[in-house]
Amino acid sequence: MWTSSWARWAAALGFALGGFFDGILLHQILQWHHLLSLVRGIDDLRTQVLWDGYFHLLMYAVALAALWGLWRARRGAGVAWGWPLVGAVLVGFGVWHALDAVLSHWVLGIHRIRIDSDAPLLWDLAWLAAFGLPPLLAGWKLMRRGGPALRGSGAAMLLLGVATGGAGAWAALPPALNEQTATVVFRPGASPLDVFAALDAVDGRLVWSDRTMGVVVAAVPQARRWELYRHGALLVGGTAAPAGCFGFSKPG
Numbered sequence: 001m002w003t004s005s006w007a008r009w010a011a012a013l014g015f016a017l018g019g020f021f022d023g024i025l026l027h028q029i030l031q032w033h034h035l036l037s038l039v040r041g042i043d044d045l046r047t048q049v050l051w052d053g054y055f056h057l058l059m060y061a062v063a064l065a066a067l068w069g070l071w072r073a074r075r076g077a078g079v080a081w082g083w084p085l086v087g088a089v090l091v092g093f094g095v096w097h098a099l100d101a102v103l104s105h106w107v108l109g110i111h112r113i114r115i116d117s118d119a120p121l122l123w124d125l126a127w128l129a130a131f132g133l134p135p136l137l138a139g140w141k142l143m144r145r146g147g148p149a150l151r152g153s154g155a156a157m158l159l160l161g162v163a164t165g166g167a168g169a170w171a172a173l174p175p176a177l178n179e180q181t182a183t184v185v186f187r188p189g190a191s192p193l194d195v196f197a198a199l200d201a202v203d204g205r206l207v208w209s210d211r212t213m214g215v216v217v218a219a220v221p222q223a224r225r226w227e228l229y230r231h232g233a234l235l236v237g238g239t240a241a242p243a244g245c246f247g248f249s250k251p252g
Contacts, residue, residue: 007088007143009069014092014139016063021093021131022100023059026113027052037111046185046214046234053235087142094136101128181207182220182228183237190214190232198231 026032034048035055042048104110105124112120113127182204186195192213199206204220220228228236 004073006070006073006085009066009073010085010088011092011095012062013066013070014089014094014135015096016059016066016092017089018093018096018100018131019055019059019062022096023052023056032114032116033111035111037115039110044212044214045210046188046212049185049215050234083142083145087139087145090135090139090142092139094132094134094139097128097132098136101132180219181217182222182225183215183217184220184228184233185215185235186213187232187234188214194232198228198233201231202227204228 027034035051036042036048042051101124105112105120113123114120117123186198190213195209195213195216196206198204199216199218199220202220202224204218204224207217207219209216225236
């Protein structure tokens with residue numbers, strides 16, 4: 001079955017959804033780590049959250065490529081739009097978590113599931129056991145079992161598109177409990193005077209900043225947050241930009 005292009009594209013979509021799940025839950029909601037939390041020399045919050053943003057952009061690219069591949073394969077012979085398709089997506093979801101555990105946690109060591117834990121390996125194994133192996137096994141069984149198909153490729157593509165769009169949109173959301181503030185990452189080299197000048201230009205007020213003022217939390221009128229990009233901002237949480245990871249970053 002893996003010789004069929006639809007199965008490979010469906011697995012790629014599941015892989016991207018696994019990345020979204022990881023970023024949304026671990027980077028944003030639980031805030032247990034950033035992508036490069038354990039990389040030496042990258043302890044600046046601005047750099048950390050920028051790489052989280054790049055990670056989400058990569059997942060967007062993989063998801064869009066997978067949806068395009070599935071759309072092109074929809075008229076091909078032998079495309080199983082029912083449970084086998086769900087199974088292939090689950091396999092890709094599980095592969096993401098298995099690859100992340102082996103490559104990111106143990107080989108490269110760029111982060112762990114909980115970097116503040118005294119037993120990081122235990123958390124790595126527990127996460128893999130919960131979200132890596134079960135989807136892999138369940139997806140493999142669904143692909144082999146087959147079953148009733150959805151009525152037409154259009155319905156399947158609609159469901160997959162809605163699920164992927166929802167995951168991507170969630171990844172871009174600002175903090176739900178802090179709608180009056182925006183988290184702003186300024187360009188390297190921006191001085192405190194530059195930051196205060198930018199906030200003054202949009203009627204903003206500083207709430208919190210890191211040591212270098214490269215990342216700040218500010219009370220800014222929502223309608224004027226986009227203007228910060230004209231005053232040295234790289235990313236602004238609380239706009240529609242894909243900046244969800246740093247929007248959920250904990251100050252301090």
